[in-house]
Amino acid sequence: MESVLGRYRNLIILVGVLFAQMLGLAVQVKRTTDTESTRLIRIWTVSAVTPFEKGLVWIRTSTYNIWHNYAYLRGVRQENRDLKAEIERLRIEQVRLKEDADQARRLQALLSFKEEYISKTLPAQVIGSTGSELSRAVYIDKGSADGLEHDMPVITADGVVGKVLQVFKRTSLVLLLNDQTSGVGAILEKSRIQGVAKGTATGEVFLDRVMSDQQVEPGEKLLTAGGDRVFPKGLPLGTVTKVSPGQEVFLNVRVKPAVNLSRLEEVLVIVKKEERQAVAEDVAPVRAADVLAQRLPGVPDKPPADDPNKAKTADSASGTQNPAVVPPAVSPNKPPAPKPNASTGSVPRAEGVAEKQSSGTPVMKPAVSNTQTNDAKIVEKPSKPAASPQSGIPPQ
Amino acid sequence: MPITYTSGEQVEVYRFSVPVTIGVPLVALFLQAWLPLHIHFFSVFDLPLLVTIFFAMARRSQVAGLLTGGIIGLLQDSLTHQPIGVYGIAKTIVGYGASSLGIKLDVENAGARFLVILFFYTAHQTIYFMIARALVRLTLEWSWQRELGAAVANAVLGVFLFFLLDRFKQRT
DSSP states (O other): OOHHHHHHHHHHHHHHHHHHHHHHHHHHHSSSSOOOHHHHHHHHHHHHHHHHHHHHHHHHHHHHHHHHIIIIIIHHHHHHHHHHHHHHHHHHHHHHHHHHHHHHHHHHHHHOOEEEEEEEEEEEEEEOOOOOOOOOOESSOOOOOGTOOOTTTESSSSSSEEEEEOOSSOEEEETTTTTTOOEEEEEETTOOEEEEEOOOSSSSSEEEBBTTTTTOOOOEEEOOOSSSSSOTTTTTEEEEEEEESSSSEEEEEEESSSTTSSSOOOOEEEEEEOOOOOOOOOOOOOOHHHHHHHTTHHOOOOOOOHHHHHHHHHHHTSSSOOOOOOOOOOOTTTTTOOOOTTTTTOOOOOEEEEOOOOSSOEEESSOOOOHHTTSSOOOOOOOOOOOOGGOOOOOO | OEEEOOOSSSSOOEEEEHHHHHHHHHHHHHHHHHHHSSGGGGGGGOOOHHHHHHHHHHHOOOOHHHHHHHHHHHHHHHHSSSOTHHHHHHHHHHHHHHHHHHHHHHHOHHHHHHHHHHHHHHHHHHHHHHHHHHOOOOOOOOHHHHHHHHHHHHHHHHHHHHHGGGGGGEEE
16 A cells, blocks of 8 residues: 555645645635635735836836936927917817816706716826736736725726726736626717627627617727716727627627727726716806796797897896806796707606795796706796696797 | 755756745746736746746656646736636646656757647646636637647747756756
8 A cells, every 4th residue: 555655646646736726726616706715825926926016117117207307308399389289279179168068067967967976096007917818907006005995997098997806905906898707887979879898818898788680880989888886987998890790689899998908007096986966067047047948049039139149248248147058049038938858858847836035026946956956046937837838839 | 055856866856946946936927927018929928837847847856846836826826816726737737747757858958848848838728728618617719829829939938948047957
């Protein structure tokens, strides 16, 4: 017996070591969500490897900064001029976008929309990878000591990178969007078709669960849908590059990620999100008549004067409404008629409770609370009851 | 203090100092994790595997080889988010096989090393593929073209790396 054991000693040790590893593997696979059992060995390895990575990143960044800040100053004047011109262009663009955003907020406020806002982000440096093509994840130089937690979204200015998967004290592992175990709730920008953006073993990203009878065009942008409770809604995920028939009743929608996931250097971790009611900020109270009149641009009380711009200027100068708001086409004194909601076809009802102002004039208090509408308060003089769809005014 | 894991009679057995025994695998792991971020094609290489083969063949001890492979593999696993043990099992087998081969063959010249690395890289990938699919249920796609290309690339790198690591060898 001893001679047999001695003869096959090495083979027995091999089988023993393999058996122990397979047993450990089986236990981990069974506990699909629990990584605590292997956390210690992960901490040891990460603690052994990441300090070197951090050191190298620091040396590289410092060298780059010295070169960039002190040595490489040629062309800075020209660059400065170009940047100033760019700022001017962006300012003009900003004014236009602000008006659009204000209008969108007012409408959202009226519809009691709740939105998720990114309220705090933490910049982090990518210091290393997993070194395996089957585990598409990167290490960043921020950890639990910096306030990072499991499942926090990670982005760049271009779009979504992934989410925090494992958090150590000074480092964290970020699962990339193109890993085969990754999945993000997604929506196509124009067609509003929803699906799940999933990675594959080869590092590609596909939009999963899109029915074959739906129309998806290459070139369409893919955004986060916000339904997965990890990523806020509307962050760029990528662009559709190829659409082909897939298995069963689904389409194969290949997506090029918005972020170059193989060239990551700095990322932003969203450490705080807020869900709050959409409000129209910096907008003076608007009368209900004005709000409703905006919805009926084609029913003017008086025909515009010779120069419609003059009337517009006069209206704005009166201070009764925000200049950003398009002036009403009807007189505020005349009861306006509601317009059906463009998207749903429903008609906004002027429901409310009649109240008396201090001056004694009764006003209609809208059914929508003031906190919801905030500064876009709907206060109307009920000289005549608000028009309803039954009033005979055809919806536009 | 030098460490000797085994002894040989007909073939020369080498030993390595403690800093080399610990430091070389750690540096290999570090480079494997760091370089692909900056040199994207570097992800084709498997430095921890090359180090495993080198140590296993130089020491010419099956137990030392399988333990070296197992430990390096487990450390490599622990850097990923996948279950720990997939690389561990694959490298344990490779370590055992490489040391078994090292006992019987002289693999000191470049041609023999090239072929040995080519064979063990392919074996490693095959074992990894089977474990990942059968035990962990990962979705993997096997491509002979890609694997053979990666095997040749690793073999070329391995030949140069082995000559570099030969400097750390100490005769028993």
